[in-house]
Amino acid sequence: MQTPPFLKPVAEDLRRVDALISARLTSDVPLVRQVAEYIVAGGGKRLRPAVLLLASGATGYAGDARLELAAVIEFIHTATLLHDDVVDESGLRRGRETANAAFGNAASVLVGDFLYSRAFQMMVQVGSMRVMQVLADATNTIAEGEVLQLMNCHDPDVAEERYLSVIRRKTAKLFEAAARLGGILGGAAPEVEQGLADYGAHVGTAFQLTDDVLDYSGAADEIGKSLGDDLAEGKPTLPLIRAMGRGTPQQAAVVRHAIVEGGREDFRSVLAVIQATGALDDAREAACRERDAAQSAIAALPASAHRDSLLELAAFSVARRH
Secondary structure (H helix, E strand, O other), X not given: OOOOHHHHHHHHHHHHXXXXXXXXXXXXXXXXXXXXXXXXXXXXXXXXHHHXXXXXXXXXXXXXXXXXXXXXXXXXXXXHHHHHHHHHOOOEEOXXXXXXXXXXHHHHHHHHHHHHHHXXXXXXXXXXXXXXXXXXXXXHHHHHHHHHHHHHOOOOOOOHHHHHHHHHHHXXXXXXXXXXXXXXXXXXXXXXXXXXXXXXXXXXXXXXXXXXXXXXXXXXXXXXXXXXXXXXXOOOOHHHHHHHHHOOHHHHHHHHXXXXXXXXXXXXXXXXXXXXXXXXXXXXXXXXHHHHHHHHHOOOOOOOHHHHHHHHHHHHHHHOOO
């Protein structure tokens, strides 16, 4: 896995985190180890751990706890992916079979539980009640977001704010926690810590909004999943919500029908509506606003290579193609 250039200040840290992740996957239950290693080794940019490491560096912290907590963040993220793929009945992630497709739903759910519990074992070892509070709150919020997303599926009347609430809970919250933890480890002033947390929340939101756009505009071999996966699952993402709001009654009806029914049969007709209404441009602009807000949120950080990388990571969240 190649580290993006903007993560150069933490490249060695990320290699150490990967080694720590491998070490912490130990279990005398062979299937636990097999499934966990399959999903953890399955790619990904380690962006959430990188945010924690960059925030730590930007606030002057270089202790070992940053590595332990970066691994914790990745374990929590990986557990959510395992559970998500089961709920969504996904067969492909990052260009290869999902764990549930390879090992079955039961194994995926139970190994996801193992990763959550292993993450909590590791965070206890750090010995900070504040750290545990942040991670426990984040994990609970993510679970709420997953349930809220489930409630939104196949509902064409989901308002934009309700959809954004899913993003803030399900995706942005772990980025927020990662950035806040970096500030906590660095002993940052309350306003700097909050700025880092805001940065993480905005980056996470931009990241998910860009995913929404790529589901209707990316190349399947680049994004590592099939185009139209969100539509197939009946997810009313921002491009669809904007298309219904801006389109004619006939165009809105096409999108509503696709959300209610799910599946890929209506993908081409829905894509035509999205393109005709400019809904993808709307969603891109929303992601860019989140990027700008993220960059503004860390204006109080002193100049450093780590701060520069945080700014570049925010830009990457909307410029990426996968």
